[in-house]
Amino acid sequence: MLDLNATSLANPSTFILIGIPGLEYLHIWISIPFCSMYVVALIGNSVILFLIKTETALHEPMFYFLSMLAITDLILSTSTLPKMLGIFWFNYHQINFHACLTQMFFIHAFSGVESGLLVAMALDRYVAICNPLRHSSILTNAVVGQVGIVALLRGLVLMLPHPFLVKRWSYCQTNVVPHTYCEHMAVVKLACADISINSLYSLAVIILIVGTDVTCIFLSYVQILHTVFSLPSKDARLKTLSTCGSHVCVILTFYIPALFSFLTHRFSRHIPRHTHILLANMYLLVPPMLNPIIYGVRTKQIREYLQIFHWSKLFSIRT
Template sequence: MSDSNSSDFTNPSTFILLGIPGLEAAHVWISIPFCTMYAIALLGNFTILFIVKTEPSLHGPMYYFLCMLAITDLVRSTSIVPKMLSIFWFNSREINFSACLTQLYFILSFSTMQSGILVAMAFDRYVAICDPLRHSTILTNPMVAKIGLAVVLRGIMLILPHPFLARRWPYCRTNIIPHTYCEHIAVVKLACTDISVSSYYSLSVALFVTAPDVFFIAVSYTQILRAIFRLPTKDARLKTFGTCGSHLCVILASYIPALFSFLTHRFGHNVPLHFHILMANMYLLVPPMLNPIIYGARNQQIRDRMLQPFTHKWT
C-alpha cells in the first residue's frame, strides 16, 4: 500500500476512507441508525418488488416505475453502506483505487436514474389525472420500457466521464479521503492538478439534468393540482389527491436532502465537515428507507397486499 503521507505517488493503489472525521469515537453508535435505515430499505424495497411481481393487478405503468425506483434505491444504498459499516465496526478503511471509482460511478449514475424515474412517475400521474381516457393508450408496456431504457442510458452515459476523468488525474499529495464513501468531489480534490474540467462537468450535469427534471415534475404537478381543484365534489378531490400524495412525498424525500447536501458542499464553507458528511449519507440512505414506507402506507393496493397474509390468518 502507498504511504498515506508520501508526496511522490501519482496513482495510489488504495484510498483511505476516514469515516466521519471528528466523530471517530462515536462511529459504533452512528452505525446503529445507519444500519437500521439500510435494513428497512432492503426489506421495504424487496417487499415492493415481490408484491408487484406476484400481484397481476399491479402490472401497470405506475407500479413498473415504482419497481425501477426500488431498484435504484437498493443499488445506491448498497453502494455505500457495507463499506461504511466495515469502517465503523472493523476500522477497515482501505478501498482499492478502481473500487473507489466504481463506487463513485454507481452512486452518481443511479442517482441520475432515480431523478429520471421520478419525472416518469410524475408524467404517469399527469396523464392518469389530466387525460385519463388516453392513459392506457399513451403509457403502454412498450412505451414504459422505452422510458425506462432512456432513463438508464441517460444515467450511464452522462456519468461515464466522471470516473475516467478521475482516473487520469495524478494523485501526488495524499490518498486519504475524509469521508465514509468515495464522493466525487472528495476524490478529485486529492489530485495535484487543475480539476476544473471535473468540477465544471459535475456542475453542468447537476444544472442541465436535475434542474430540468425538477422543472418538469413541478409543471406536471401544477397541472395535476389544477385538475384536482376542478373536480366537482370534495370526496373526488380528496381521493384523487390521495393517489398523488405518495408521489409528492417521495419526490420531496428524494430532492430535499440531495439539494441540501449539494448546497452545503458548494457554498457551506463554514459548515463543519462532520455535518456535511452526515448529510451526504442521509441523502443516500433516507429516500431508500422512506420510499417503500410511504407507498406502503398511502397506496391502498400495496397496503392490502402487504396485509393479506395477516388478514387471512385471523379470518
C-alpha cells in the same frame, strides 16, 4: 494510524476512507441507525418488488415505475453501506482505486436514474389524472419500458465521464479521502492538478439533471392541480389529490436532502466537515428507506395486498 502525509502517490493502488472526520470515536454508535436504515431499505424494497411481481392487479405503469425505483434504491444503498459498515465496525479503511471509481460511478449514475424515474412517475400521474380515458393506451408496457431505459441510459451516460476524469489526475500528496465513500469531489480534491474541469462538469450535470427533472415535475403538477381544482365536488378533488400523495412525499425525501447536501458542500465554508458528510450519507440512505414505507402506507392497493399477505401467513401458521 492513518498516514495523512503520504507522498509519491501519482497512481495510488488504494484510497483510504477515514469515515466521518472528527467523529471517529462515535463510529460504532453512528453505525446503529445507518445499519437499521439499510436493513429497512433492503426489506422494504424487496417486499415492494415481491408484491408487484406476484400480484397481477399491480401490473400497472405506476407500479412498474415503483419497481424500477425500488431496484435503484437497492443499488444506491448497497453501493455505500457495506463498505461504510466495514469502516465503522472493522476499521477496514482501504478501498482499491478502481473499486473506488466503480463505487463513485454507481452512486452518481443511479442518483441520476432515480431522478429520472421520479419524472416518469410524475408523467404517469399527469396522464392518469388529466387524460384518464387514454392512460392505458398512452402508457403501454412498451412505453413504460422505454421510459425506464431512457432514465437508466441518461444516468449512466452523463455520469460515465466522472471516473475517467478522476483517473487521469495524479495524486502526489495523499490518498486519504475524508469521507465514508468515494464521493466525486472528495476524491478529486486530492489531485495535484487543476480540477476545474471536474468541478464544472459535475456542476453542469447536476444543473442539467435536477433543473430539467424538477421543471418537468413542477409543470406536471401545475397541470394536475389545474385539472383537480376544476372538478365539481370537494370529495372528488381530495380523492384525486390523494393518488399523488405518495409521489409528492417521495419527491420531497429525495430532492430536499440532495439539494441541501449539494448547497452546503459547494457554497458553505462554515459548516463542519462531519456535517457535510452526514448530510451526504442521509441523502443516500433516507430515500431508499422511506420510499417503500411511504408507498406501503399511502397506496391503497399495496396496503390491501400487505394485509392479505399478512393474514394468509398467520392462517397458514395456525393451521
